[in-house]
Amino acid sequence: MELNADLQKSIGRRISEIRLKNNQTQQDIEFLTGMDSAEISKYENGKRNLTLKTLMRFASALQVHPKELFDFDIKRYKVEE
Template sequence: MNYLVPFTKLLFKYKIVDSKEVLRLYMEAFSENLKEIRAIKYKSMDDVAQNSTFDSSNYNKYENGKGNPTIETLLKMASAFGIPPKELFDFDFDLEKYKIEE
């Protein structure tokens, strides 16, 4: 199960943020972070996929913001990069910009 989607649904349900655009923007920031990590680690998409036990087309979806990785997939990615899982989310994203004004 992808934990980003339920969290984002709660934000919409309680009208904390103004639209589903936030999820798209968050996934865009996440995918850019994946690209940066991969560049720093000098790995190809195939290397990451091979070390993560999923194919490169699936990994490509995550780097292009078109897939929602599960927790299991996130753990496999972190392992392939040799980093703690929290580093996958080490990027700036200002949720305050999207809060609904009351």
């Protein structure tokens, strides 16, 4: 899998994990971010690339520091020069 797609999936899984841990639904996140549930689902499934603005919207809605969305094994993502 290409680096960007794999990274998107990992961040999306992390968003979903935190949301479920917080007992939040996608509808809760929809209300807090202004994004619709279908769009949120695409982010959580790694099918849509996150912008910095969107990442911050998720962090705010989930009430976490943005770095929490990157709390996975980052070592497996090696960027070739």
